[in-house]
Amino acid sequence: MLCEHKAMPDTSHPAHAVVVSGVSKTFRIPKEQVSTLKERAVHPLRRSAVRELAALHSVSFDVAKGGFFGIVGRNGSGKSTLLKCLAGIYATDSGSIHIDGRVSTFIELGVGFNPDLAARDNITLNAAMLGLSRREARRRFDAVIDFAELREFTELKLKNYSSGMMVRLAFAVMIEIDADVLLIDEILAVGDAAFQQKCADEFRKIRESNRTVLLVTHDMGAVQRFCDEAILLEHGHLTASGDPQSVADRYLDLNFSQAAREQESLGSGAKLTSASLGDGRAVIERVWFELPGDTAPTSLPNGISTTFAMQVRFTASVKDPIFSVALHNAGGIALFHPSSVAVRRPSGTFEAGETAVWKITFDNILGPDRYTLTPAVMLEDGALLALREKLTTVVVTRSTPTGALVDIPFEQAIERIVSASIEEEISR
Amino acid sequence: MSTAAPTPLQPSDERVILGREITGPTAIGSDPRRFWHLAWVLATTEFKLRFFGSVLGYFWQLMRPLMLFAIIYAVFVGILDTGGDQPLFGVALLLGIVVFQFFADATMGSVRSLVNRENLVRKIDFPRAAVPLSCVLQALFNLALNMVPVFIFLIAAGGSLYLRWLEFPLIVAMLVVFVTGLSLLLSALYVSFRDIEPIWEVISQALFYGTPILYSLSVVVDNIGLTAAQIMLANPLAAAIQQLRHAIIDPSYQSPGQIFGSTAGDLIPIGISVATFVIGALYFRRVAPLIAERL
Numbered sequence: 001m002l003c004e005h006k007a008m009p010d011t012s013h014p015a016h017a018v019v020v021s022g023v024s025k026t027f028r029i030p031k032e033q034v035s036t037l038k039e040r041a042v043h044p045l046r047r048s049a050v051r052e053l054a055a056l057h058s059v060s061f062d063v064a065k066g067g068f069f070g071i072v073g074r075n076g077s078g079k080s081t082l083l084k085c086l087a088g089i090y091a092t093d094s095g096s097i098h099i100d101g102r103v104s105t106f107i108e109l110g111v112g113f114n115p116d117l118a119a120r121d122n123i124t125l126n127a128a129m130l131g132l133s134r135r136e137a138r139r140r141f142d143a144v145i146d147f148a149e150l151r152e153f154t155e156l157k158l159k160n161y162s163s164g165m166m167v168r169l170a171f172a173v174m175i176e177i178d179a180d181v182l183l184i185d186e187i188l189a190v191g192d193a194a195f196q197q198k199c200a201d202e203f204r205k206i207r208e209s210n211r212t213v214l215l216v217t218h219d220m221g222a223v224q225r226f227c228d229e230a231i232l233l234e235h236g237h238l239t240a241s242g243d244p245q246s247v248a249d250r251y252l253d254l255n256f257s258q259a260a261r262e263q264e265s266l267g268s269g270a271k272l273t274s275a276s277l278g279d280g281r282a283v284i285e286r287v288w289f290e291l292p293g294d295t296a297p298t299s300l301p302n303g304i305s306t307t308f309a310m311q312v313r314f315t316a317s318v319k320d321p322i323f324s325v326a327l328h329n330a331g332g333i334a335l336f337h338p339s340s341v342a343v344r345r346p347s348g349t350f351e352a353g354e355t356a357v358w359k360i361t362f363d364n365i366l367g368p369d370r371y372t373l374t375p376a377v378m379l380e381d382g383a384l385l386a387l388r389e390k391l392t393t394v395v396v397t398r399s400t401p402t403g404a405l406v407d408i409p410f411e412q413a414i415e416r417i418v419s420a421s422i423e424e425e426i427s428r
Numbered sequence: 429m430s431t432a433a434p435t436p437l438q439p440s441d442e443r444v445i446l447g448r449e450i451t452g453p454t455a456i457g458s459d460p461r462r463f464w465h466l467a468w469v470l471a472t473t474e475f476k477l478r479f480f481g482s483v484l485g486y487f488w489q490l491m492r493p494l495m496l497f498a499i500i501y502a503v504f505v506g507i508l509d510t511g512g513d514q515p516l517f518g519v520a521l522l523l524g525i526v527v528f529q530f531f532a533d534a535t536m537g538s539v540r541s542l543v544n545r546e547n548l549v550r551k552i553d554f555p556r557a558a559v560p561l562s563c564v565l566q567a568l569f570n571l572a573l574n575m576v577p578v579f580i581f582l583i584a585a586g587g588s589l590y591l592r593w594l595e596f597p598l599i600v601a602m603l604v605v606f607v608t609g610l611s612l613l614l615s616a617l618y619v620s621f622r623d624i625e626p627i628w629e630v631i632s633q634a635l636f637y638g639t640p641i642l643y644s645l646s647v648v649v650d651n652i653g654l655t656a657a658q659i660m661l662a663n664p665l666a667a668a669i670q671q672l673r674h675a676i677i678d679p680s681y682q683s684p685g686q687i688f689g690s691t692a693g694d695l696i697p698i699g700i701s702v703a704t705f706v707i708g709a710l711y712f713r714r715v716a717p718l719i720a721e722r723l
Contacts, residue, residue, distance in 0.1 A: 019446050027721060036623040084720070088553035091452025091717035100447025107551040114473070121473050128469035129554050131462045 015100060017181050017212035018063040018086070023095035025056040025081055025236075055081040057236045058095065063229070065100070066210040068203075070223040070230030070244055072251050078236040079216045080185060083107070086214065087183050101180025101212070104130065108185070110170030115159035119150060119169060122158060126173050140176055148172035175202055182206065185216045200225070220248040220368065224403040252368055252395045253299060281316040282377040282385035285355070287325070289394060299395045302407060306364040308338075310375050311357050312386070314350040321347055321385060323358035326374040327366070328390075335366060335405060341380070366396045367405045455612075455709070455716040457555030466554060470562035475569050486573065493529050493574055497522045504642050514644045515680060519582045520673045524641035526574040527669050531607055532632055534567035538611035539618050539625050546723050556716040557709075560615040564608050571600070582677065592675040599671050602701050606664040609705030612712040619715065619722050639666040645682060657687050664704075667697035 028050045055078045063069045073079040084090045086097060087105035112129055113122050123144050127137035145151055148168040158166065203226050206213055217223060223230050223244045230247040232240035232254070240250045276284075290307040291297045300306055308325060324339035338360050340347055350356055371394050376387040457463050479486055501518055514520065538560040542549060545559055618624045640648065640660065648657045661667045661684045671694075673681035685691040 017447070037621045037627065038623055040621070085452075086450060088450045088452055089550065089720050097450040098446035098448065099450055103450075105552065111551045112548045114477070116477055117473060121476065125469055125473050128462075128466045129548065129552050131457070131459070131466070131554065133462065134465065 015065055016062045017065045017067065017100050018069075018214065019096075019098045020062065020086070021060045021096055022058045023056055023060070023082070023085060023097060024054070024058050024093050025078075025085055025090060026093055027053040027055055029053055055236050056085070056092075056233075059233070059236070059238045060095075061231050061238065061241060063212055063214060065212055067212055067229060068207050068227050069212070069214045070227035070247070071214060071216045071233065072218070072220070072223055072230055072247060073233035074218075074255065076235075077233040079233050080107075081236075082233065083183055083185050083214070083216050099181055102178065103181045103183065104174075104177045104179030105183045106174050106185065107183075109174065110166065113158055113166075113170065116157060118155045118157055119145075119161075120154045122169075123173060130177065136178070140178075143176040144169070144172045147176055171198070171202075179211070181212045181214070183214050183216075186218070220251060221403045223248050248368065249397050252370065252397050255370060255395060276386065276388055278377070278384045278386035280386070281314065281318055282321065283313045283315065284310060284375050284377065284386050284388050284391070285313050286311040287373060287375050287391060290359075299397050300364055300366075302364045302366055302368065302396050304364060305361055307359055307361045309357055309359045311355060312377055313355045314352060316352050317349065318379070318385065319349045320380060321350065321377050322380065323347070324376050324378070325360075326376075327371045328374070329367075329369045329371055329405065331369075333405070335371070336362075338362065363409070364396065365407045365409060367403070367407060368395075368397050369405075370395050452717040453553050453556055453720060455555060455557040455713045463555045463558055467558040467561040467565060470558060471565035471569065474562065474566055489570060489573060490577060493522070493525050494577060497525050500525065500642060514646060515678050516582070516585055516587055517644060519578065519585050519587065520644070520677050520681065521641070522581060523578050523672055523677065524639070524669050526571065526578055527603070527672065528636055528639065528641055528665070529574060530567050530571040530603070531635075531665055533570055534564045534607045535610050535614060535628065536632065537563040537567060538615045539628055540615075541611075542615045542619055542719055543723060549723060550720050556719055557612060557712055560611040560712075561608065563615075564604065564611050567607070568600075568604065587677060590675070590679075592679075595675040596672065599668050599675070602664060602698055603668040605705045606668075606701035609701070609703075609708035612708035613704075616708075616712045616715040616719075619719055635663070635665060639663060640670060645670055645687070649682075649687070654687065658693075661687055661693075662696050662700060664697040664701040667694070 029052075030050055059078075059082060071079045071082060081090065083105075084107070085092050086099070087103065087107070089105070112126060114125070117125070120141070123141050124137060127140055132140060145154055148165075148171070150165060150169060150172075153161070153165065158169075161169070203213070207226065213226075215222065215227065227244040229242065230244040231238055232247050232250055234254065240247050287308070287310045289297055289300060290309060291300070292305060310323060310325060312321075312323070314321075322339060322341045324337065324341070326334055327336040328334050340358060372390045373392050373394065374387070374389050375391055377385040378387075379385065479489070501521055505517055505521065541559045541563050542556070548554070549556070549559075614624060614628060638660065645657055645660070648660065661670060667684045670681065670687075671683055674683040674686075684697065685694050687693065688696065
């Protein structure tokens, strides 16, 4: 079902590494910060009003041994709280969590590193925090240093490390731990591309080593690439679980419907709020998508013919305007930038007060993600009539499970090549 | 692999082995050896930072009490003569200052300790009590260093080596119990009440003057009365200093037992130490699971 090899868990012992049942967590935040003894002494009877923030409502799930499990959700959905409960950093209000095996938590890369201490001391300190014994810590020290390739710098203070060395050390400290269950929070989001690649490689190794990983992330690509299973949290409720594809789709739908609601509340998309650039000779009034048989889709399933339309009103006489729109994915990469200039046909002259609708139809091969639309109208000489940067967003869903940026359609053929030597033998 | 389910997964009941239950952070954790190891590593790394950060690190560490001692000696012994007719009062004064320094280092250091390590507390599950305990250990290291000049001065001033010096570790042990109790209490209280720090500063200051450090206990007995001396010695810090003076410097410094009239009197400061420890430990244990979210 996934594109990568996955070591199958031993099916004769269908034990679970993590079992979470009915976990709830509510934070009690005092409305007025009464944080001094003096306040208490002056108003001994005043009970400080407490705002209750329910972060998790009776969340239950389980993770098979050797599984790679994704926990996804929007900001504030409770996913980090859940991870902290699993890690034993927060005590739960009700419900139970059982974990079979040693747990290691990575909420942040290089947590607790002291820049004034040498690498050696930092590694020792880190090992002690993780609860390793002296002997285990010594053995681990060599593994960490070798992995980070910092053998010559063990006595150098961390503040004198380059940022690359620091990241290597932090990552080595994270990876070189003999844990059965790893809890990881969004670390893929840090570091440069090379580092992220290294992270991804290590994740693959972890998957193959049959350790259990719980990954909290926003990155649906990572969920689809690595996870066997995922859950979606919404306002502390578990609203979807199962295969990562459906959970990722659900997450994107959720984000889109949220965006759609926000836009509707602004007045059916007519009143647009993004910054308007250009000399004002044209006004972009409205943009929308159309699907076959659906003139107001809420999201765009990929793989089908899709129409983008943009309505422009001209306030002055304009000759041969060029319409264009740019689609950037959530990572800010421009994936599609159609423009009427490519059509090589003059669009004609528009008088002041005239309104035009530019429509393009394309095969939607975009990967599932949220896309930002930047429509523009300009002239051939480069004069900008109207541009609405990041005017609105649209979510593409239901991709093939590749996790790639685009899903380019292809045809395939498999031909059997008869080896030349055999051919010769036959001909003899 | 469980199948996709539209509703939240329910953990089925046939599972027998669930593994360890995760209940949240605790004060000590499940393995006392690991707890001790962590406190030790925290203390030694901090200690290293202090001393290897600068060439003169150790020098300054020694100079602090010695300078204070020089000033106080000049004022209280040279001018006011608070030592009465006690022998070797200069050394007794230094000893008092060094022991008080230990008390102040440990308690003042632990007040903010948990909040200072917020980054760790919020991101790693480790036995929380290791943090204040590491402050006590660090103060203990300083005490060991500071005791070196005390003994040097003592020998130089003509003190002699008694078998009673063996009492030293026992007295320090009682003091450590007392100070640990306070450290646990103060560090846990500071999480919720941020004015603990100035309050404790004032209390420490009061304890400094309310303890026979600057003056000899015999002055108290002569000028105010025996009862005042007895009340003073209920404070484990005062009792420890007085017993140390009695045991190490000269037997003419009356021991708490002599002031209370019987050796059973020693039980009062010991009892208070143990009670402080129990209260501190119980309060810390109650607060420990909530520290991460209350910081």
